[in-house]
């Protein structure tokens with residue numbers, strides 16, 4: 001597969017380069033030169049395939065020329081070693097896809113784990129180890145770091161602002177250990193980002209330590225997100241079902257992956273792009289004007305994005321035409337009080353605990369179902385984070401304390417192995433050089 005840049009359709013690169021670079025040199029995002037169709041025999045048997053099986057079939061369409069079947073199977077099986085089940089809301093035609101059963105309880109585990117293993121595959125014949133630098137304000141960093149845990153040939157150095165992440169997130173970031181080093185930076189998230197950026201343009205440092213990023217726009221994080229859409233439709237009865245899907249959206253990687261799945265032949269009647277008040281894309285769908293704004297803080301903070309990076313990919317998928325985007329995607333947005341109300345409503349009606357992001361997606365589904373009473377298919381919304389990650393908001397909305405699942409509970413007993421770091425680049429650099 002070759003990959004082109006959304007900013008220069010004549011700039012192509014190969015898979016290895018696209019995965020190692022992340023961003024194209026012109027700062028565009030990589031897209032596959034063609035979106036391949038999935039084999040009809042696979043599409044017609046979605047319900048018979050396990051998550052790793054269907055993921056392998058999808059991955060093969062994109063990476064089959066770069067990895068042997070056995071290697072790709074290894075990557076897929078290692079990355080997707082947790083379930084992604086469907087749960088029905090009481091006896092209704094509403095369902096959720098629970099994407100939060102991975103090690104950091106968020107759907108970003110899927111992309112991060114796949115990318116880590118793909119990068120490791122491409123690096124295995126290189127003598128030098130690679131260091132992934134990540135600045136994080138909380139969630140993404142822990143998914144990326146966990147994704148790389150024990151992965152051959154790769155070290156991760158993670159920077160987070162000391163005292164400015166939740167105590168749950170701090171535990172997640174600072175107890176991993178092994179090939180993951182967490183630096184508690186005496187500063188802000190912006191300081192962390194600045195220090196990482198400086199490292200990437202520091203030639204003297206780069207001569208001694210090979211660095212790469214694990215950017216969220218990397219194709220190796222984006223494409224695996226299309227796997228679970230196939231798995232979802234399989235669990236809902238197969239590719240003949242009439243299904244609409246509501247996707248809680250911030251940077252729109254998740255929705256982009258769903259649209260790619262549809263282009264590959266997955267039968268999704270319609271997508272709902274559900275956002276909080278950072279409604280840049282719903283506004284675009286309504287007015288035709290794409291106008292980035294400074295992001296506003298909300299309860300669904302992983303979706304507080306004022307300039308969604310994957311908008312360029314959405315436009316590429318629809319040939320830069322808003323009309324065809326509207327045919328496939330509706331945009332809806334919700335305030336924090338609507339989000340809280342939806343959390344209370346679903347707990348009361350369905351005995352189901354939504355996290356604030358899932359609540360935005362559920363609200364989007366309810367809004368569209370409410371407006372189209374003739375719809376007799378199934379409505380699916382994606383639940384991207386475990387409610388225990390947002391326990392305070394969940395308790396405020398429902399009166400219930402969300403339980404942390406057993407498989408992550410032991411992090412509370414593990415030792416904090418993070419290292420204190422100033423917010424000065426020179427200190428960070430001397431640390432990276434082993435001084």
Ligand SMILES: *Cc1c(COP(=O)(O)O)cnc(C)c1O
Nearest residue numbers: 249250251252253254302357385
């Ligand atoms: C990242 C994230 C989102 C937004 O996903 P995008 O792909 O950026 O649109 C939604 N919910 C949760 C819990 C997230 O972590």
